[in-house]
Amino acid sequence: MKVSVILPNYNHADYLEERLDSIVNQTYQNFELIILDDASTDNSLEMLNRYASHEKVSHFIINENNSGSPFLQWKKGLNLATGDYIWIAESDDSCELDFIETHVKHLQKFDVSVAKTLIISEEGKTNKALEHPIVVNESQLTITAEHFVNCPISNVSTAMFKTIDKAKLEASTFSEYNLIGDLVFYFEFFNTLNITENIDTTSYFRQFGLSNLTTKSMGYFHKYLVEHTRFIKYVNTIENGTIKHLVKPYIKRRFYKIMHRKTFNEKLSPRFFIIFLKYKYEMLIN
Incomplete structure (x- = not known):
């Protein structure tokens, strides 16, 4: 099964080497990497250009002007994706090298797989877990509309999911939101699907990058x-x-x-x- 990895980036030069290494060195190698830079003003391009000709990179797109929304980048990547499964790997996060392999196994039975997630602080990786409301006290369940009173998944990088219908993507509204497009995305594409928690691998969420x-x-x-x-x-x-x-x-x-x-x-x-x-x-x- 082929996985499409979408890497949207904006001004995360300091974290790109770690993030890209965590992708291209995965134990599961049947994937394409879609790199999307939203007109970064830092040194991101210097790092990204090292991977422009990498054998796994299927698309390498640099915006001339900033789109103003990461969710427009998500939609662009999803339109380009050709895999059976999708992973939106945010550019300041990281993961273990068996991330894809273990998710692929879970997706044989489920529609969405959410990895155990630990927080990266300013001091580095910690043992503090980032909880995802959708899987608290549950190992697997069917998502319903009531789950969206909270954002069900706290960090998109932790999840992998089955590919989505391009016609449904075209009709979606999540990219019209600037602040909560992730929440809208989960509703539009995960509602009524079966989701499971993947405790066999770890995703790392860089929390100190969040604005107060x-x-x-x-x-x-x-x-x-x-x-x-x-x-x-x-x-x-x-x-x-x-x-x-x-x-x-x-x-x-x-x-x-x-x-x-x-x-x-x-x-x-x-x-x-x-x-x-x-x-x-x-x-x-x-």
């Missing part, structure tokens, strides 16, 4: 609330209203997540008032 949410602007949080509101209403529509009882609690939880990250003075600002009005409006109409 407390430093985000009001503009960011406004978009955050808008995208989450759009998403949960979209899920309810697709599910023919069967999760309507979850819509208000979902929006409320997202709003209070913003509340808890803003100071008293910030909550007095006009921008926060706009966010508050958006929240109250959604509470009234839903």
Whole structure:
């Protein structure tokens, strides 16, 4: 079975050697590597160019201008993929060299396989696990719409899944989101599928690269609330209203997540008032 490995990169030059080595040296070698750089401004191209002619690289695409969204890169890679299975390997993460081999075994019986995930801190690899809500206390299950009240998979790099239909990909909406496209992607392509936890290998998630949410602007949080509101209403529509009882609690939880990250003075600002009005409006109409 052939695996398509999609490597989207933007300004992760410091981690690319480790990431690329973790891909090309896999024990399972029936794969293609699709490298996509989104107009990086650091030294990424210097590293990526070393792999441009590698025998496993099927596509090597460098954007002249930044797309503004990693999910547009995901969609581009998924359109190019020709494998039976897909792995979106984010460029600042890493994994064990049996990652593909063990996932392929799990995908003989399941649609999605999620590896055990450990966190990489500023000091290096740790024994601290990154939990994936979808597999907490479960070794295997069928994904349903109710699972999307939380993001079911905390890091896309940890998962491998069966190839997706190109017509369904064309009709998808996940790439229209800037902040939560991963959550939308999981809903559009994993909902109703069988998922399993792969404890036979380890994926490594680089956590210190994440921005502290407390430093985000009001503009960011406004978009955050808008995208989450759009998403949960979209899920309810697709599910023919069967999760309507979850819509208000979902929006409320997202709003209070913003509340808890803003100071008293910030909550007095006009921008926060706009966010508050958006929240109250959604509470009234839903």
